[in-house]
Amino acid sequence: MSSVVTVEKRKVNDYKGDERPTWCPGCGDFGVLNAVFKALSDHNFDPKNVIIVSGIGCSSRLPFFTDAYGFHTVHGRAMPVAAGIRAVQPDMPVLAMGGDGDAFAIGVGHLIHAIRRNLNICYVVMDNAVYGLTKGQTSPTAERGLATKATPQGASDPAVNPLLLALATGCTFVARGFSSKPKELADLIARGIAHEGFAFIDTYSPCPTFNTVNTFKYYRDATDDLPADFDPTDFNAALQYAASEDPLYLGLYYQAEQPTFEDHIRNNKPEVTNSAMTVVEDLFDQMS
């Protein structure tokens, strides 16, 4: 879209918005935001050519704190909005950001279809096992029994495993990040953006305000990097590592090449397209 040629490489600060983040002090989302800045600057994107889509939740406020184009949609619907954007702007990088409630409760149906379509976006789920914005109810990634202020009786159901879910539905880039490993996370996001197809990065991003169990420390103790020799083209290995509960592995589990949503749209168009009015006149002819 843009004709401006950038010579100098952009810095992290070039992606910062005017609005200061409204998150609680200590929120994991700060780290994710910084990783996003870093990943964008790694790609040296012009902010005006980046679109960040989100749902509703603390984490979904992220677009407001950047200088990119953004769409803060409604709860659970970031995926279809992103698909609509990509359908008409297939060359503009689209990041989707949001919470675990947004992605795995109200939004999980759309997530599956976005994955199935291999929509070429990078989706970072900021996973804190709770609904932060509505004051701390447990979310689908909460372990059974997790008790919070708003769910004192404890989560009633077992947690979903987002990685298995993504793998089972054909996701072509599956990763897990951690807010307190900003460099690695930035790297995953940068690679997710570079990936041709749906890049899914489930990211631990603790909510110190409402989740006193799954803290930074908790995740630091519970996680481990995927082995250095791990082969992210091995689907079965990915399934197995994704199923592990102890440790929880960080890194890129799986990557594959498949036709994308955008490929389909491109291929669906005739070589030569016509003006709207020509097409309509032709159809009139056929109807008379």
Place this chain on the structure above:
Amino acid sequence: MSSVVTVEKRKVNDYKGDERPTWCPGCGDFGVLNAVFKALSDHNFDPKNVIIVSGIGCSSRLPFFTDAYGFHTVHGRAMPVAAGIRAVQPDMPVLAMGGDGDAFAIGVGHLIHAIRRNLNICYVVMDNAVYGLTKGQTSPTAERGLATKATPQGASDPAVNPLLLALATGCTFVARGFSSKPKELADLIARGIAHEGFAFIDTYSPCPTFNTVNTFKYYRDATDDLPADFDPTDFNAALQYAASEDPLYLGLYYQAEQPTFEDHIRNNKPEVTNSAMTVVEDLFDQMS
């Protein structure tokens, strides 16, 4: 609920409703209906103690053709309705029936959460890779490229794999049936009903009217029974067989024991419950 003691075993005909099925001649759903009758009679349930829940679609009309209680809900929402029923009638067998569009397009988010909760129902998806009732658009189980009258350009996205999806989200009973193997299907359904937890049975049920590719013959050629020595407690084997595209295996892939939705509800109640008014008076006391 019922105090009638049945001595004689009920026959298949005892479950038939007054309404004759409105399906097209040759529709796969007839076979599934018969298998349901057979499974219910195997259990010798009194029809008044059975509830069949469905969504919207040709297949979802099934409850009308039985003599059970039934709820023909709206498109995609059979799962939450079934959960509501089970929450208040945890001892009454609930079958859910519906199509692939209902289950995997509009309804897939609810499916995942019903599975996660391990809702104790048996869900038979009558899978024909198309939307029958709306005249033959391709559904999420259509192979990429499948062309139908209403989707002449061919399905644009790869098919979902319902079995992998169910396995990845923690389903405790995962099976695949075929309408033209009524005995085996009836057996799977009977076992699904007996299973304590969410029993998911994806069932090939061809639509000769709108899907001229995935016919009875097609499935007969493409399917094979799971090996006789297959171990349905082996999760990894289940994943592998579920991923197979040639052949497509029929039978029970996986079964496990896990606490159910109903267990949770039962455990959540105090030993001794009180009348509503007593509870309210107590709360008033605390509030003064």
Place this chain on the structure above:
Amino acid sequence: MTRNDLVIRVAGEAGEGIVSTGQLLTQAALRGGFHVLTYSQPPSEIKGGHAFYQIRLSADRSYSKGDSVDILLAFNQEAYDRNAAETKDDGLLVYDPSEVTPSADSHFVQVEFPLNDIAKNQLKFPIAKNVVAVGALAELFDLPTKHLDSLIEERWLRKGEAVVQKNLDALRAGIDYVIEHVPQRDRFALYPEKSHAGEIVVSGSEAIGLGAIAAGCSFMAGYPITPASDIKEFLEIHLPKTGGHALQAEDELAAIGMVLGASYAGSKAMTATSGPGFSLMIEMLGLAAMAELPCVIVDAQRAGPSTGMPTRHEQGDLYQAAFAGHGECPRIVLAPTSVRDCFYQTVNAFNLAEKYQTPVVLLGDTLLNVRSESVPRPILNEVKVVDRLLFSENGNGVGNEVGRMNGEYNRYVLTENGVSPMSIPGQEGGQYIATGLEHNEEGLHRYDEATHTIMTQKRFRKLERAAHEAPEGDRFGDPEAEIGILTWGSTVGSVIEVIRQAEQEGLKLDMLAPRMLMPLPDHEIRPFVESKRVIIIPEVNYVGQFANMITSQYPRDYVRINIFGGMPFRVDWLLEKIREEVAQYV
């Protein structure tokens, strides 16, 4: 004796070629210069069951399906039993005696027509039964055979000369049989006065699809639902030709979500659905209103509530279109009044959506969307297309002195008409966050009293302006008449015919059907309401949704006429009812 209006109904088992028979006749009649208007009733059963396809042929333009049937072609006994009552006493019944036994006291002119026998034994070509029937019917109303010949050629050419010839023979067999066996057939002959030959035959759904393309729509997402799926399927095939794209989403929530994404990204975008799907879109209708994103939602109404009667007609979604959405949620609602109007109102819907950056709901219905009609071919270079107002990087919105304030782009800058220039991703300096939260001019979320007050006013100011630019309402009848009929949508067809007939009988009536129903165009409605002694509001719903809306803005007494059986108004019934009502006021 000549006639200029004839209703033919072909009835039988669904899937037996009812529709193809009807379509062949329709196109032949069009080429013969007739006006054609079709009406069909799909079966309730999934396949099989009873179905019919009805064609009204007329010299003058007709506006409704016709109250009763002149010629009934009954393929089987059920078809006869179900449709005999709607056939005129002096109508013609054509039937195959091997399938149908008419009742003993039938008043019809009856023509036994051994269709099966001719096709099977004479032609040795059983599936040609329908073509034989087409030949027979064409001969009955004296349609020049050349049109049929050429249609058959066009249709079967791909299958080879031999097939064409077999079908031409079948056609001839039907014609010959009629010539031989129906002596008084000139009573059914039709003579076109005006030629409608240059017209096109379209369904309402197709007209909407064409209108969308003409208006510059480049993205459509939908989900199958009766009676709106056709729009999606039409656009899936034809939109790519312009470089656009249409697709089937996983549900209606996704469809509208994609539409809003596409709109944000700079496209003119739409979705099409019916009641149940529309209900699922309500949350995001609000998002569109709040984020001020242009979009068009077609709601092809069907009988409700809930799943209701998917193949039946009702004007039951007006409330939903006008009032659904939590909070104060501005939107525009348009209702085309005919198949032809579906084209023009779709163009208007896109124009208004873009101009006022607001969701526009276009209310079709089973009657309009499903029926085919011959309509004058729209003259495309008279079609005005409105494009998005974009802020320009050197400080101004296009043709507008606003949009960039002190060097900053403010997406929601306050303007006199409430419209603020948009930007499109990629546009330098145009970055903003579209959000459903209340926000200030910059688009940043703010919760203070002043912001919410001012921004609410801004959003509604747009609507107030839009009302002034409402597409002109549909008028028919005598402007001086003391008795007015206020109506909307597809009911207009029946009302026009009522007015015509009433006029012949000396009763003067005047109709106004606003095409914009939300906001109501005051400049049209007020003078009408204030100038009529009696105002009658007929609509196909129970509570009188339009009547209530009109009353709340123009308090006075109105006579309400409501039916709600899943069918449109019969002209004779409605005229009689109006007579009764009017009598009370004399």
Place this chain on the structure above:
Amino acid sequence: MTRNDLVIRVAGEAGEGIVSTGQLLTQAALRGGFHVLTYSQPPSEIKGGHAFYQIRLSADRSYSKGDSVDILLAFNQEAYDRNAAETKDDGLLVYDPSEVTPSADSHFVQVEFPLNDIAKNQLKFPIAKNVVAVGALAELFDLPTKHLDSLIEERWLRKGEAVVQKNLDALRAGIDYVIEHVPQRDRFALYPEKSHAGEIVVSGSEAIGLGAIAAGCSFMAGYPITPASDIKEFLEIHLPKTGGHALQAEDELAAIGMVLGASYAGSKAMTATSGPGFSLMIEMLGLAAMAELPCVIVDAQRAGPSTGMPTRHEQGDLYQAAFAGHGECPRIVLAPTSVRDCFYQTVNAFNLAEKYQTPVVLLGDTLLNVRSESVPRPILNEVKVVDRLLFSENGNGVGNEVGRMNGEYNRYVLTENGVSPMSIPGQEGGQYIATGLEHNEEGLHRYDEATHTIMTQKRFRKLERAAHEAPEGDRFGDPEAEIGILTWGSTVGSVIEVIRQAEQEGLKLDMLAPRMLMPLPDHEIRPFVESKRVIIIPEVNYVGQFANMITSQYPRDYVRINIFGGMPFRVDWLLEKIREEVAQYV
């Protein structure tokens, strides 16, 4: 000088103990016999940011939050800056000089209060700052200390005697400081005239939860959303005590789906949400209407459209509650007019849902749901609970001569009032299919004209009956007054205070607030509308949703007063506005 009405606002950084300070004072005041009514504004930010908690204490019952503040306790500079304007010129400002510097031209009585210093240096117990403040405020309005002492004991007993003592010391420190440093403090002293000591302090959300339990609700499914989550959380904890169950669904579509399943299975079931979630429930609202399943949907309104301003107030969902849903979709809408009324209207909602087998929408709002108030303790054995009409196996519905026709159970048998006996799974012979399709008496889907006509009438007949049994509207003022105020929901609070004040100034006003808004109870509204010379309709929304509904049924002129800034009506402003409007009519 004695006073009987005092507004205290505690303001500071969210999370700094604002709420607990407020709650402690509230309960102490209640025990001291005062009426209390609280109002709080959560911050827009997720954590931190400015927040306040306001308590109105009065001898007589008060009905609104109070227009301005008598005593402002400002914990920090932002709290002072933001709230000074709302504090009366002769009000009292209490602040910590280490945190706050009042402006030079402040008119307030100012009390420097070294809170931090006392807590940190004198008491060596920094977190006791709030308790010190409570002591100070209590002393200011002369609250008997015994209530505070016992509350502090109850609160900290679990933490041991030592902690209790430390807090008691803190309390005492606050009291002593005031005694020493505030000489004219009797001007803030309050003397309860009527004792409200037997009352309970509840929020609207709690009152709804209590009402649900009392009405026999045994199932609740919800999804978190401001300001409705509290209802779910209350019922999750307390419903199991009666053997019922409440749960968090995966979204609102699931929540309402579960509710309908539970209802079908025989339970009284409900959900609670706010606008965005309510919008997602619209499709299944129609299913409930069509399948005639009792259910209660609480919509705690907040400012919209879309995500809007989640923590702000608006009466913007009336249209949605009354009109959303495709097709003709009957439902009942109730609107409680006070926190106390939340309890009773919830009971009524369940009763009406069961009696008329229809969805009932209960409209709360941010103001009602969030605020706590002391209300008379409901007398439970006066609460009437209606249970479901079940068909009985020996041929009749309970107390009803219908339900089984010729030995067959017909779920939707036609009856005079439209209500047909239900069955519950497990009931012998009661099998039927609940469906959203149009259906005959047996429940089998049918698409013919007669069925749809008759069944539509049946469904609406129920509503017509229900209107006659509407809970009595809220009345206040002089029944003879020529000027009437028609209003609804929480605006009643402000209106009652307006009427009281107007009366003192010689202006007579009369208020009617129907509690049933759909259908409108004609027997209440018509006489009111016909007997008043001027009728004013104040409501917190832009278009005048209630005013439009009233006009469409009772055409005449109404004076509309609308605000839409996310805040409720100020009493003084509304009175002034009414004065202006009335002046035009004299």
